[in-house]
Amino acid sequence: MNENINLPIETRLYKTKIINDEKSHLIVDNEICAKCKNPLCTIVCPANVYKFQDETKKVIMVNYENCLECGACKICCKHIKWNYPEVRYGVNYKFG
């Protein structure tokens, strides 16, 4: 089972219980993103929430369903409107 060891992040996230709201608790401004020269959100996020839509690297897609609510993106980019998910939504750690 040690092929387990380098699972894609989406498979790992599948092990973590996350309840999804219909709307995103993370808001980006794509006008600002299009001009961004250093998209740190795509590097620091431990759950690959932020991804470029295509090769042109202009539009950021926010996969808020993956969010582990750590806050790293907010600290690296002041333009992200970051909030906690509404109650009953978001991550539910069983082990923590």
Added chain:
Amino acid sequence: MKYLSSLKNKPEFDVIVVGAGPSGVSAAITLAQADKKVLLIERGDYPGSKNMYGGVMYSHAINEIFPNFLDEAPIERIIRKHNYSVMLENESSNICYSGNIKNDKNISFTALRSKFDKWCIEQAQKKGVIYAPRTLVKNLIVKDNFVVGVKTEIEEIYAPITIIADGVNSLLSKEIGLREDIEPKDVAISVKEVYKLNQNTINERFNLLSDDDGAMIECLGYPFNEILGLSFVYTNKDSIAIGVGISLDELTKTSLRPYDYLDLFKNHPNIKPLIKDGELIEYSAHLIPEGGYKKIPELFTNGAMVVGDAAMLVNNVNFEGTNLALISGHLAAKTAIIALDCNDSSKNTLKLYQKFIKESFIYQDLKSFKDIMNYVKKRKQSFLDFYPKELNLFLKTFVEANGIAKRKVYLNFILQFLKSRSIIELFKDFFTFVKIFLGVFIK
């Protein structure tokens, strides 16, 4: 929500605690024991649902808040083997303190947040704390420069004192200007995986005598030879927690993601056999406040105090956080009790909290270690790469038999050491050590 609406018409609370992590629950139970009316608000579905930590707690702090914890709380394993490792990609040098002292007063142990926090909340409820989960505080209510309560998604709740225990991202303390925006250099991002393994397998792999004994491994070096980070392994009852903590500003300079570092660590020859055949049962991430002494926010204002991670109270040199959280919550509660008894929740009384913190180990440890991370970051190539390599090379030289006279072997090591490091660099390293030493011992 139903918890709160049922209380709507009752008299206000003495204290509102926002956040039911270790600092919040510690504050709440301390207050309830002094017969104060406490509301403990938690945004998660259940205690611990939003919490994540490395994995080790310390008895000295828990004992103060929950004297019965050792017999009753759901703890996983008591740490008997404390392993420290200096790692290179295919090598490592290790040291282990192994303690099997019966009735040792100061123990460290592993616990799962969701189980342990649930137990803590139950104890708090038994003492009279009103616990409101699934409640998100949107704002603090400030009137005439006084924090007078909180605004949730459905209502306003008032109390003379609010204790802000909303964790590392503390939107609330920022909202009322107690702290500034956190910068990447002030936090570490930690990612962790939990692998399920059978108890006996864990006992065998970590050389443990029983299911109650545990081990921890804390590692310096690979995969963090170029950027500042540390790695860890902790044993639970029938699972292993394995993770890394990476300084966020350092991470932004690389192209690897946090979990890439975790994968490199997991594949190290020391670590891989430990989780072999384990089933991944959880992946988690959390920020660790690492700003230390210089980034402690304003701890109080009229009607409010900040505790735990929200107040950046983490000693990252010794991997301590939950104990600082518990004690800071306790000290804030002690202050609140005095303030309520003399009917003054202004800064004038609440400044006592800061005094208590300053007198405690929390402030003193953070002060002692205030410059260490800066020094290590400045001399990162030395601390993370050069010395780990030299240490491993020396031990390799020491254990190796190669038909060459030992005197010559050691002489070669010394020559190699001096060649690979200019005198100026050696002096700089030496002065860094001296500065760290003085920082710890000279007040």
